Amino acid sequence: MRKRPVQAPSRADARADSGAGPGIGTVPGPDAGRVACATLSAVEVADPRALRRAIRAGRHRAHTVGLAPGRVQGNLVILPQALAADFLRFCLRNPKPCPVLAVTEPGDPRVPELGEDLDLRTDVPRYRVWRGGALQGEVDDLRTLWRDDFVGFVLGCSFSFEQALLEDGIPLRHVSQGRNVAMYRTTIPTAPAGPFAGPLVVSMRPMTPAHAIRAIQVTSRFPSVHGAPVHFGDPAAIGIADLGRPDYGDPVDVLPGEVPVFWACGVTPQAALLAARPEICMTHAPGCMLVSDRFNTELAAF
């Protein structure tokens, strides 16, 4: 197991639910993506199975933003079986922040419903290993760490609905400004399960009311990637004291005539997971997502 130097995780520099992963840290910027892609062929950039094969072969260790366009990318969580039932129950009780796309059989690293060849031990560009809730390090694969009692969870991420919003002509400021989406801990509690509990974390995207109405329609079609917003307007109503100081990610401006719109965020289960201090758990490294064969459009409920 090769280890990479990592910085201590900080709540202030996380990537979006999707990108952030439980390993809360910075995501490489677009330039890093372009450099990384220089190691990939055109087919590998476009085709999810070819991309996974390249990752498995060690030829891509960077983030996956913009790769395999149109395909579902997911947050990865791997836990010992002893905690898996509690975590799954936590996800099912909080479906907006914790949309479960797939759960593996104990000990089985395969997720055939997301990709026939998919192997959770090797197909993510970079993993984070956590012990007792603290970051131990980043690794390139989980082959030496894998145990017969590990259970993998793939959770939907907002990349899917952001694609739908952008394709619908709704601008996303954090995307146009090349920043991480702004995320906030709220005073809305999650429904606990076993050791898993904590506040709902939301991501915020500022938009005009007309765009917000359309965004509510568009994201309502995608319940498995957070679905419709949970709030808009007054941040204090959900316990956010200062929009300019997000708990994770970067602040973005809310311009005159815009309202902040808040979606349930995949950092919610990640924060609940680490707060429970499991003996060991593994996640994707920020921005280094699991790339599946499924099309984002397949996730539309109608």
Add this chain to the structure above:
Amino acid sequence: MRKRPVQAPSRADARADSGAGPGIGTVPGPDAGRVACATLSAVEVADPRALRRAIRAGRHRAHTVGLAPGRVQGNLVILPQALAADFLRFCLRNPKPCPVLAVTEPGDPRVPELGEDLDLRTDVPRYRVWRGGALQGEVDDLRTLWRDDFVGFVLGCSFSFEQALLEDGIPLRHVSQGRNVAMYRTTIPTAPAGPFAGPLVVSMRPMTPAHAIRAIQVTSRFPSVHGAPVHFGDPAAIGIADLGRPDYGDPVDVLPGEVPVFWACGVTPQAALLAARPEICMTHAPGCMLVSDRFNTELAAF
């Protein structure tokens, strides 16, 4: 043709798009409804065809709120054929405020798609007759006025989506307070067609952001009865100077923690119609709607 005494129409006392009709005036309160219903049998209150038969026989000349529950009620406009193509084009260019449920053949008072027996000359409890855009009077039926060149339009009304909102547990203040919904002329222009033009008129319902998000989902399912809102929040952004002074209907309070949510309103085509000063046109009297056989739930797009 029996005439009834009427008051001059006033912009300040109109009933909702639905209720208001182009004849802008007050709607009888709930008590009037109960009194009126005393003349109807239980079957006539519940069954749309029996209700229309009672209206045709002259046994119900009051508003239709709460009658034939669950069935689609529509705004009625009858115009000479010379203007009908322009008006239809106006409606089609402005589908949110002017959702066309049915258009008749010239001279034909039947609308079989809304009710096999339905007759536009007799099946509305009370009609308004307009000449040159001015109210001439109210009549009980159009049998003596009917001409071979008349074309009838039935437009969707917000009763249908309000039923869906109430059944979803979303309170509507104007309903609970027994008031008319508040309506406002905006600075949003409609797309003109022939002599028909004018500002978008909106109805306003105050709600919490969580209810507003759900209301956007629910009403998005009903594009043929105004669909999703056109705006929420800052009234000035759409040219409304004072929420406390609606152009039609009654003011309703916006409580702390609530935002005003604005839907396109059926008064839009009615105002455009009268502003065009057609030689003659007829509408339902406020609150005295055309009751169809169709179920509100049939109008759900998904």
